[in-house]
Amino acid sequence: MKGIRVIDMTSVLSGPFCTWLLSTMGADVIKVENPAGDMARTSPPFEDDISLYFASLNRNKRSIVLDLKTDDGKIALQKLIKTADVFIENMRPGVRERLGCGEAELAQLNPKLIQASISGFGQSGSLSDRPAYDIIVQAMSGMMSINGPLGGPATRVGFSVGDIAAGLFAAVGILERLYRRDARGEHGAGVLDVSMLACQWACLENAFARYLNAGIVPEPIGSGHPSMTPFEVYPTADRDIVIALGSERDWPRFCAALELHQLIEDDRFKTDAARIDNRQSMNAILDRVLQTRGSEYWRDTLLAASIPCTVIENVKSIADSPLSQEYRAFSGVKTASGRDMRFVRNPIAEPGFKETAAPTLGQHTAEILSELGYSADDIARMGG
Numbered sequence: 001m002k003g004i005r006v007i008d009m010t011s012v013l014s015g016p017f018c019t020w021l022l023s024t025m026g027a028d029v030i031k032v033e034n035p036a037g038d039m040a041r042t043s044p045p046f047e048d049d050i051s052l053y054f055a056s057l058n059r060n061k062r063s064i065v066l067d068l069k070t071d072d073g074k075i076a077l078q079k080l081i082k083t084a085d086v087f088i089e090n091m092r093p094g095v096r097e098r099l100g101c102g103e104a105e106l107a108q109l110n111p112k113l114i115q116a117s118i119s120g121f122g123q124s125g126s127l128s129d130r131p132a133y134d135i136i137v138q139a140m141s142g143m144m145s146i147n148g149p150l151g152g153p154a155t156r157v158g159f160s161v162g163d164i165a166a167g168l169f170a171a172v173g174i175l176e177r178l179y180r181r182d183a184r185g186e187h188g189a190g191v192l193d194v195s196m197l198a199c200q201w202a203c204l205e206n207a208f209a210r211y212l213n214a215g216i217v218p219e220p221i222g223s224g225h226p227s228m229t230p231f232e233v234y235p236t237a238d239r240d241i242v243i244a245l246g247s248e249r250d251w252p253r254f255c256a257a258l259e260l261h262q263l264i265e266d267d268r269f270k271t272d273a274a275r276i277d278n279r280q281s282m283n284a285i286l287d288r289v290l291q292t293r294g295s296e297y298w299r300d301t302l303l304a305a306s307i308p309c310t311v312i313e314n315v316k317s318i319a320d321s322p323l324s325q326e327y328r329a330f331s332g333v334k335t336a337s338g339r340d341m342r343f344v345r346n347p348i349a350e351p352g353f354k355e356t357a358a359p360t361l362g363q364h365t366a367e368i369l370s371e372l373g374y375s376a377d378d379i380a381r382m383g384g
Helices: 014-024 052-057 071-082 103-109 134-141 161-182 196-203 205-214 250-257 272-277 279-290 295-304 315-319 322-326 365-371 376-381
Strands: 005-009 028-033 061-065 086-089 114-119 191-195 231-234 241-244 309-311 330-334 340-344
Touching: 005 014, 005 071, 014 028, 014 052, 014 061, 014 086, 014 114, 014 161, 028 071, 052 340, 061 365, 071 103, 086 161, 103 114, 114 161, 134 161, 134 196, 161 191, 161 196, 191 196, 196 205, 231 279, 241 295, 250 295, 272 279, 295 309, 315 322, 365 376
Parallel strands: 005 028, 005 086, 028 061, 086 114, 114 191
Antiparallel strands: 231 241, 241 309, 330 340
């Protein structure tokens, strides 16, 4: 994406995650902030007075402060728009129009501009004016209804899947629009309207497929899989492990590895459907056997039998593992104060891509205004 300029008027998570992805693919991302800055800058925890929340999501970007309540700010934004390829925002519907950067205005300024909006419930419709956070969308989409302990209450997924999914879908949509513009010469496609709610429905593809076509209403089943088992967490003599059988062909090898040969032809467990129906009885047997030895023994034994299995890791164990280096899980940056920090890496970025630290508020205001032709006096007058 070298040569592609993105005007980023997003804040907090869904939009900044999208534009961070684009930045790691080479786009010049200019983060337009009001004088107060992205409110994520104030989110704890902090290291060296830097919000780690903000620092992770805003790497590789340039920050310009524009007060869009002033004529100078609006004019500067218009000049920026004329130089851009992509404009993205995640404000409540209607806010961008009040700031003078509505769809029609931007299309007139730059007919080749790809516009994208991320919101909780889309730019139109009966819910469009509602506020939304990740947990709201997880609840409304049905995501929480299938997550949680067996027979227990609906539970929020442990990371902001509503925001992250919307950011991913927005990035894919922007890339597709750029391809249509540059490879096929198609312009004027309107705003890419990304709804967090609709993105969560897309992520629930299997749950909806089962209900729409078989009338099955999914419920929380803990770590288990609705149509395959063993495919969940099991205790051992020390740590918990995950075992995942992908087909009926795995069952005989699995039983042999556990020295449970008598279960291979047991009618209660011979097929996927039978094991689902008799999950509780099967797990009672497996629990007794697996707790006789430690997690690493069972992991190695099952992997030797080509049965997918792993010890459950946590963030610390992964970050400290040689695997994180082997798979280039993290990216290092140096902050303005000279501190080295590490964050997760975009797994599809070029291996040699070097990231830069998230900008301080307005760090590049003078630089960007100068690129737009503003004189030193104009920049000083605008506070750059």
